[in-house]
Amino acid sequence: MPTKLSTAEENYLKAIYKQAEKGGAPVNTNAIARELSTAAASVSDMLRKLSAKGLIAYQKYYGATLLDEGNRIATKLIRRHRLWESFLVATLSFGWEEVHDLAEELEHIDSDLLIDRLDQFLGYPKFDPHGDPIPDRQGRYTLRVQHLLSEMPIQQHLTVVGVSNHDPEFLHLLKDLNIQLGTRLDIVQKFEFDDSLKVLIEEHTSVIISNRISSQLYVRPA
Amino acid sequence: MPTKLSTAEENYLKAIYKQAEKGGAPVNTNAIARELSTAAASVSDMLRKLSAKGLIAYQKYYGATLLDEGNRIATKLIRRHRLWESFLVATLSFGWEEVHDLAEELEHIDSDLLIDRLDQFLGYPKFDPHGDPIPDRQGRYTLRVQHLLSEMPIQQHLTVVGVSNHDPEFLHLLKDLNIQLGTRLDIVQKFEFDDSLKVLIEEHTSVIISNRISSQLYVRPA
DNA sequence: ATATATTTTTAGACAAGACTAAAAATAATT
DNA sequence: AATTATTTTTAGTCTTGTCTAAAAATATAT
Ligand SMILES: [Mn+2]
Ligand SMILES: [Mn+2]
Ligand SMILES: [Mn+2]
Ligand SMILES: [Mn+2]
Numbered sequence: 001m002p003t004k005l006s007t008a009e010e011n012y013l014k015a016i017y018k019q020a021e022k023g024g025a026p027v028n029t030n031a032i033a034r035e036l037s038t039a040a041a042s043v044s045d046m047l048r049k050l051s052a053k054g055l056i057a058y059q060k061y062y063g064a065t066l067l068d069e070g071n072r073i074a075t076k077l078i079r080r081h082r083l084w085e086s087f088l089v090a091t092l093s094f095g096w097e098e099v100h101d102l103a104e105e106l107e108h109i110d111s112d113l114l115i116d117r118l119d120q121f122l123g124y125p126k127f128d129p130h131g132d133p134i135p136d137r138q139g140r141y142t143l144r145v146q147h148l149l150s151e152m153p154i155q156q157h158l159t160v161v162g163v164s165n166h167d168p169e170f171l172h173l174l175k176d177l178n179i180q181l182g183t184r185l186d187i188v189q190k191f192e193f194d195d196s197l198k199v200l201i202e203e204h205t206s207v208i209i210s211n212r213i214s215s216q217l218y219v220r221p222a
Numbered sequence: 223m224p225t226k227l228s229t230a231e232e233n234y235l236k237a238i239y240k241q242a243e244k245g246g247a248p249v250n251t252n253a254i255a256r257e258l259s260t261a262a263a264s265v266s267d268m269l270r271k272l273s274a275k276g277l278i279a280y281q282k283y284y285g286a287t288l289l290d291e292g293n294r295i296a297t298k299l300i301r302r303h304r305l306w307e308s309f310l311v312a313t314l315s316f317g318w319e320e321v322h323d324l325a326e327e328l329e330h331i332d333s334d335l336l337i338d339r340l341d342q343f344l345g346y347p348k349f350d351p352h353g354d355p356i357p358d359r360q361g362r363y364t365l366r367v368q369h370l371l372s373e374m375p376i377q378q379h380l381t382v383v384g385v386s387n388h389d390p391e392f393l394h395l396l397k398d399l400n401i402q403l404g405t406r407l408d409i410v411q412k413f414e415f416d417d418s419l420k421v422l423i424e425e426h427t428s429v430i431i432s433n434r435i436s437s438q439l440y441v442r443p444a
Numbered sequence: 445a446t447a448t449a450t451t452t453t454t455a456g457a458c459a460a461g462a463c464t465a466a467a468a469a470t471a472a473t474t
Numbered sequence: 475a476a477t478t479a480t481t482t483t484t485a486g487t488c489t490t491g492t493c494t495a496a497a498a499a500t501a502t503a504t
Binding site: 060 | 493499
């Protein structure tokens with residue numbers, strides 16, 4: 001039943017998807033409320049509606065889980081979001097810190113043809129500007145090898161492959177540090193006191209970064 | 223006061239702009255209702271709101287006229303609409319009959335930077351895929367030389383420069399006739415009986431077209 | 445186990461934007 | 475000028491999505 005969903009309904013589905021990915025299912029009400037900056041009462045209302053539409057499984061006081069159709073829709077939204085972000089960066093020269101909010105709106109434009117043409121135009125990219133995988137038309141995507149920088153041992157040669165926070169401030173800070181996708185890092189030293197790290201950027205500049213940063217940066221060996 | 227407007231408010235402003243352009247100001251309630259396929263009662267409500275926001279001049283039972291700020295916003299929406307249509311056709315290979323409805327949604331994405339970058343990427347086009355002028359950042363645009371085909375004398379060499387109807391069916395019909403922007407036409411004969419015309423397309427194919435068509439096709443000499 | 449704290453749901457209200465039906469104003473006809 | 479027709483506005487209702495405050499359920503701590 002491909003019923004036309006509202007922007008609000010779509011955002012809720014996406015929020016449930018994201019929270020399930022992060023914390024596992026079922027997703028509880030407050031997590032969704034936090035994700036969408038909305039009141040818990042509003043979430044309860046919407047969960048009832050989405051459940052009535054057969055998009056999620058929902059039990060009061062327990063939590064919500066995406067059903068097949070809900071999952072399909074959420075994945076499609078993520079595909080759209082990430083393709084628009086790719087377009088904005090690759091074609092319109094936006095910075096990676098500027099694109100999330102725009103994509104948050106563009107993802108609700110409802111046209112499979114549009115998004116497939118965009119995909120084609122961009123050359124079927126596999127990852128978006130933040131390093132996140134882009135689902136294909138069938139919803140399949142490539143998982144990247146990723147470890148949190150904060151959990152890597154000392155001295156390995158590492159490459160930045162992603163960020164788990166798309167906040168403009170965070171991304172801007174990385175830009176200031178000259179850290180972007182593909183940047184090479186070495187962990188020089190770990191400070192147990194506050195879990196901060198001394199890292200060498202591009203075998204060049206040495207900086208100390210807080211755990212707040214290293215725990216939101218994905219890297220892979222080499 | 224650059225207050226953030228809703229999609230609905232924006233669509234009303236654009237409808238008023240369009241109707242004023244066509245039939246002159248003030249624009250009456252039913253014209254707007256027809257343009258937006260909405261009930262007259264809904265229009266009355268909205269006119270009161272837009273008037274309260276200082277975007278239109280509105281007198282009950284008389285009609286609505288865009289004020290400066292309303293006009294600025296409507297022009298900006300038209301700019302966005304036509305740039306998105308241009309993008310879809312030029313970059314994503316859409317047909318000119320497929321782009322209007324998508325642009326109707328895309329135009330509400332609120333970012334000057336986005337639209338200026340798009341403009342730049344497209345090479346600052348002056349006209350959209352239907353031949354309509356695209357306002358620049360300041361809202362200025364080039365008027366094209368245009369005459370309705372139905373009002374031209376016999377035998378002149380003509381070039382198609384636009385259409386006054388963006389309906390997919392109409393545009394598709396033109397496509398079938400091999401008529402698009404830039405197509406060369408000659409009027410071979412006029413039939414007074416029903417104002418139909420015999421025209422030669424690209425000095426090639428001769429067809430008879432109804433007044434319904436010739437009165438929605440813009441041409442210029444040469 | 446019982447009391448306390450937290451989470452979630454319900455109840456009730458509100459704003460935006462739409463509709464229908466009825467009333468009021470304006471326009472057109474006889 | 476009076477009647478009829480048309481247009482527009484008002485009145486009242488509905489849906490969606492949001493909120494706050496209160497009640498209910500669940501989890502935590504003593
Ligand atoms: Mn994003
Ligand atoms: Mn969104
Ligand atoms: Mn259009
Ligand atoms: Mn629109």
